[in-house]
Amino acid sequence: MTFQSYFVLAVFILTIIGLIKFQQRPSQVFGVALLTLFSTQMVTTDQVILSLSNQGLLTLILLMLCSIALEKTRLLRLVAMKVIQPNYSATWLRLFGLTVLSSAFLNNTAVVSTMLGPIRNNPNHSASKLLIPLSYAAILGGTLTLVGTSTNLIVNSLVLDANLPSLGFFDFTLVGICVVVACGVTLYFCRSLLPDRKIQGDTAQEYFIEAKVKPESSLVGKSIDENGLRHLQSLFLVEIMRGDLQLTAINPNQVIQANDKLIFSGDISKVSQLRLFDGLSIFAESSGLPLGNLREVVVRPESILNGKSLKSVGFRSLFDAAVVAIKRDGEKVSGKIGKLKIKPGDFLVLAVGEDFKSRRNIRKNFILLSDVELDSRLSGKKELLAIAGFFVAIGLAALGVIPLFKAVLLLLGVLLLSGCVTSSELLRRFPTDIWVIISSAIVLSYALQNSGVIDNFNQLMSASTHLFSPLVALIAIFAVTLLLTELVTNNAAAALIFPIAYGLALSIDANPTAFIMAVAFGASASFISPYGYQTNLMVFNAGQYKLNDFIKIGIPVSLVYSVTCIIAIVGVFGLTAA
Template sequence: MSFEAYVTVFIFVATIVALLRFQNRPGAVFGVTLLLLVASGLVTQQQLLSSIANPGLITLVLLIICSFALEKTRLLRLIASKMILKSYKATFIRLFSLTTISSALLNNTAVVATLLSPIRNNPHHFASRLLLPLSYAAILGGTLTLIGTSTNLIINSLYLDTAGQSLSFFSFTAIGCLLVVGCGGVLAFSVRFLPENAPVSDCSKGYFIDAKITEHSELIGRTVENNGLRNLESLFLVEVVRDGCLISPVSPSEILRQDDRLIFSGDITKVEQLAQFSGLKTFAHQNELTTANLTEVVVRPESILIRKTLKHVGFRALFDAAVVAIRRDGEQVSGKLGEVCIKAGDFLVLAVGEDFKSRRNISKNFIFLSGVETEVRLNGWRAWLAVGGFVSTVALAALGWVELFQGLVILLGCLILSQSISVNEIMRRLPIDIWLIVSAAILLSHALANAGVVGLLGDWISDGFDSNHVYLALIIIYFLTWFMTELVTNNAAAALMFPIAYSVALGFGVDVLPFVMTVAFAASGSFISPYGYQTNLMVFNAGQYKFNDFIKVGLPVSIVYGAIVILAVPYFFPF
């Protein structure tokens, strides 16, 4: 191999190692990969520009942006209202069916986020018996169409760049239907292994709330009981932090002092009760923010807050918001709110300032939960425009009458002109990470081809393996992609495995499409790890699951999923 080939292979391997080491920051890893490829001269300027402006990639970005307006309508909430019935069996069937159909056409993260609240608050069933099936149904629904999941669109972007043609809207549908039916049947059986965790009657119940007794407070010098702190509705005083020492449990006769931190647990919607006590200030009040308009978020795995405290990171300056409360399901949070180390999946309730919605770092650090985001909902003709425009665009693209790219450009223009979505919102929520991952992956494919690595791999396979081994190679590609998905997330796995699969197909001298589709489906097959797919992480905390719950329920689903893909791909896409 040439020197350029060795350098390219080194960058490729280093990217995989970095993804394993920094699993929560795939965008940053691929961004460094892109810089190394450009700095080393392994790709041309034209290849760099074509990678960044790849039509398939731009289509993916446009689709995500247009879905922002759709999330602000009543569509998903209407679906949620039809979901829960008294019978668990009937509820499971409706939940699975409506979620798969919705996820085939809409962003599956938005679908799960919208359905989280009604499922957690339902009066008939344990939320833990429904939330994991919700995530799995969203994943399976995403395999039905080209736009069902970002993974499919990423694979299409890479395929378009290498083969010069796009996958059709229904390329995934036949195998996707088999997966929905087969895995759905297994899931219906394996849900019996789900835990019956204590129901949560309110989406904010169990939050950890920190309030401080300030100077001249009426609470100073009086006992907890005399102050009436034992009689609050749905809030319970669990700890007092005084001079660095923790007092727990708190005795009714405990006399309170200035600068005591009172730690409450309970229903966050009742937090305004604390305002009745003179000189008792929450984090929000100390930062001159009101608690009348609260926003509930989940901390993303790639957030800059991970393993840092709110005090250390300067939360107010970063986000123009203050944390009113925090909840970490399955683990007790203790001590001062500002000194709690944040973890991925933590639920935070924020009191937000005027500049909060315009900050570009919000969507990079948090996942918004349904019903609490501060954005204005779309009603009337704007809601009809968002829903009707999106459905019409997708339908026309599916029928082949209009290019999806062209339809999304027109739809986005209409949404902006009608003020259904603002330019600030687009800039704030622009999916930079996905853009970086796909651009760098396309550029890496160009570098592998430029350095002759693709050709060398193809020659090695054609010389060393019999054509009868092509099916075995397909199976190996599936397992490698699936393994990387569980370790480094679906989008990163798809981006990295595509050039390998493409090279293997060329080496055997067969059609590349079976290998391309195998990578696409394998990259969506994350059922065992709560961290391999974003919807899994969302329900992991909300359902108070343990890692073993994913293994018990997800392993049989994963086995059936893999068997269907390995058997069906060669049938529908012959070598």
């Protein structure tokens, strides 16, 4: 081996070590590897440009950007409403089935994010009994199709980079169905291992939001559960004001009446969800101010508001603003916003008018903090366009009518032109980390080829074919990928192991497709560690789990997943090269 070979191999090994040591910063680790290889001329400028503009990588990014519009619709919230049932087994089965199906076609991170609120807020079952199954179901569902998980799309980008035909939309499906069924059965029978832990919330730190039910609202005459008011993302219905009557023990069967004032607590950026309900008016909107321009402020000790209610001081005319939400640190607020007595240090979110900035009394009464950016929601024709457009694009690609890249590029153009997403949203949500990770991994694979590491590896394998049967080699690749996924991240594991797996398949004259699938499915096998997959990390925090909770239920699921994957890959794709 030459000096260049040893140098690139050292960068490869150090990258793996860096990913293990700095688990929360994989993009920085890969970025350093890219800059090192480029600055030492281990890769050419053309190869770096090709890596950054890889078609599979751009397809993944476009798909993630298009899914932003889908997250702004009611689709996933309606799915979540169908999940929670009084019976735990029925809830578990619905949760697993709907999450698997949703994750096969939608971004599984978005699916889990939408389900978190309803599950945490459900009155029937402990969230800790449902959140790990939610994450595992999203992981398993993602293995069913090409677009189900970023891992599959990353592997496909590496396939295209190796000048191989693109993987088909349903190439993963047969193996995916096998692992969904096998792991679903295992997870169901292991559900007793899930902890029954009460989730401790800190409602005093959350904003207090009021919405009034108009007499003509379709919510009137239906229960809270029927209206889906307990299935919101990061917003929780905490009480109802009915005239002078204050209802604090909220029953899911409580029927909504006209002119009820619904009091929510939670994340203020999610307040636009309430606008999706027919005839539900947010407090600030009744003052004639839209929610498009929000400011967060703190009430000064010398403010004229102190000890007075918003209505008594004529807040709207005094400041050209209306209160959307209020938060009081260390104390839970309750009652109608308009009648609450303001205290020094109260946090207010204001919908402000055009004259707000020019009013001389603003800085005398408030400490200005920052603008508040809402998670906007789609309704009407835009909502229909976002949902229908997404599934039409995916359907056309699945049927082979047009390539997936072209379908999602056209869809993103339509979403932008129609206003379903904005350029600022795309810039804010652009998956920079994934772009850096994948493009850097492709650069690393170029360096391994340029330096002769891959050729030396192939020669070594060719001379040792008596030690590596195709089946043993396949199992080894799957096991190494799975281990890396648990230690680092799924995307990083797939990107690092792909060139080794492909080179190994060629050197022992095995079927490359089987080895490619071993990498894809191995990289999705994150069940034991909460850090290897983003959905695991999301539920780890939300469910207040301990590492041991994942280990207890993740080990049997991971073992069943591994055995099923190996058997199914060999059965579906075979080990012998065509």
